[in-house]
Amino acid sequence: MDNKKEVLDTGNEGVKGLMETIASKVSVDQSKEMLSNLKDSIVDNIHERTERAASFINSLKKDKIRNLERLLDVTRKELKKSDKKNYIYITDAGRMVVIDRDMWGEPCTVTVKEGNRVMLRLVKFFNDYPYLFPVFNEKNLNGEIIFMTDGEIWYRDKDVATLVLFKNDKPDFLTINLEKVKGYKEKDLLKYLENCKILYLEKRLNDLLLVERKIAIEDIVRVRPGYAIYKNSERTFTILLFDQLKALCDEFTLRKLPNLSEEALDVLFTLDIVEYIKSKGYAFENFKQDNDHIEYWQEIGSKRVCVMRYKI
Structure with missing residues (x-):
C-alpha cells in the first residue's frame, strides 16, 4: 500500500513538475511576446513623434519662407530654382532675388539684383517674422535675441544687454548693464532698455534727466x-514736454498716471493736446482708453457725457 502511495505521489509530482514546466514555458513565451509588442509599440510611437516633429518643423520653415517672400515682394510662381543651398526668384520685370540657406536649411542672407543695383542683406527671424539688416559681424554678440524691429536687434546675455542699432547701413552697439534690474520681468526690462536707447540717442534729454536732474x-x-515721465520720491510723477529741438517747454506733476497704453500716452502728452486739456481743466488721471481712442467723460446734469475723444 505504501509502495502504491509512493508511486502515486511520484506520479503526481511528475505531473506537477510537467505542468509547472509548461506554465513556465508559456509564461516565458507570453513575456517575450509582450516585450516584443511593447518594443514595437515604443518604436512606432517614437517614429510617429519624430514624423510629427519633422512635419511641424517643415511647416514652420514653410511659414518663414512665405513671410520672407511677402517681405521681398516675390511669389512662388516666380521661384525658378530651389535646392539645399538657396532659392532663386526672377520676376517678370527681371528682378532677381536669391535667398541663401544655412547648414540647417534656414534663410540666412538675401541678394537682390535689380538692373545694375545689387543689395545684400542679412536675414533674421523673430517670432517667425523676417527682418532684413545690413551684413555685420555678430562674432562678439552673445546671448539670446529678446527684441527685434526694423533697424534694431536686442541681445541679452546674463547681466548685460547689447542693442544693435543701424543707421545708414552701419551698426552701432549699445551695451547696457542690467545689474540694477535683475528682477525685472521681460515687459519691464524691454521698457527699461527702450528708455536707455532713447537717452543714448538723444543727448540733450540725457543731459537734462541724468546729469542736471540726476x-x-x-x-x-x-x-x-x-x-518724459519719471517717478519722484514722494510717489508723484513729473511730466516734461519738449519741443522739436528737445528744449523743455512745460513741466507738471501728477499724483497718478492715467491708465493708458504707451501709444496712448504718446498722444496724450503732446504739446497741443496738453495745452487744450489744461485750458479745459480736465484731470489727466481721469482719461480712459477705448480701443484706439482716448476719452474724457464728465457728469453734465444727470448724464455722463464724453466731452473729449481723440484717435491714437
Whole structure:
C-alpha cells in the first residue's frame, strides 16, 4: 500500500513538475511576446513623434519662407530654382532675388539684383517674422535675441544687454548693464532698455534727466523725443514736454498716471493736446482708453457725457 502511495505521489509530482514546466514555458513565451509588442509599440510611437516633429518643423520653415517672400515682394510662381543651398526668384520685370540657406536649411542672407543695383542683406527671424539688416559681424554678440524691429536687434546675455542699432547701413552697439534690474520681468526690462536707447540717442534729454536732474534710469517711466515721465520720491510723477529741438517747454506733476497704453500716452502728452486739456481743466488721471481712442467723460446734469475723444 505504501509502495502504491509512493508511486502515486511520484506520479503526481511528475505531473506537477510537467505542468509547472509548461506554465513556465508559456509564461516565458507570453513575456517575450509582450516585450516584443511593447518594443514595437515604443518604436512606432517614437517614429510617429519624430514624423510629427519633422512635419511641424517643415511647416514652420514653410511659414518663414512665405513671410520672407511677402517681405521681398516675390511669389512662388516666380521661384525658378530651389535646392539645399538657396532659392532663386526672377520676376517678370527681371528682378532677381536669391535667398541663401544655412547648414540647417534656414534663410540666412538675401541678394537682390535689380538692373545694375545689387543689395545684400542679412536675414533674421523673430517670432517667425523676417527682418532684413545690413551684413555685420555678430562674432562678439552673445546671448539670446529678446527684441527685434526694423533697424534694431536686442541681445541679452546674463547681466548685460547689447542693442544693435543701424543707421545708414552701419551698426552701432549699445551695451547696457542690467545689474540694477535683475528682477525685472521681460515687459519691464524691454521698457527699461527702450528708455536707455532713447537717452543714448538723444543727448540733450540725457543731459537734462541724468546729469542736471540726476534721475536714475530705473525711475524713468517713459521717455520719448517729445516728453518724459519719471517717478519722484514722494510717489508723484513729473511730466516734461519738449519741443522739436528737445528744449523743455512745460513741466507738471501728477499724483497718478492715467491708465493708458504707451501709444496712448504718446498722444496724450503732446504739446497741443496738453495745452487744450489744461485750458479745459480736465484731470489727466481721469482719461480712459477705448480701443484706439482716448476719452474724457464728465457728469453734465444727470448724464455722463464724453466731452473729449481723440484717435491714437
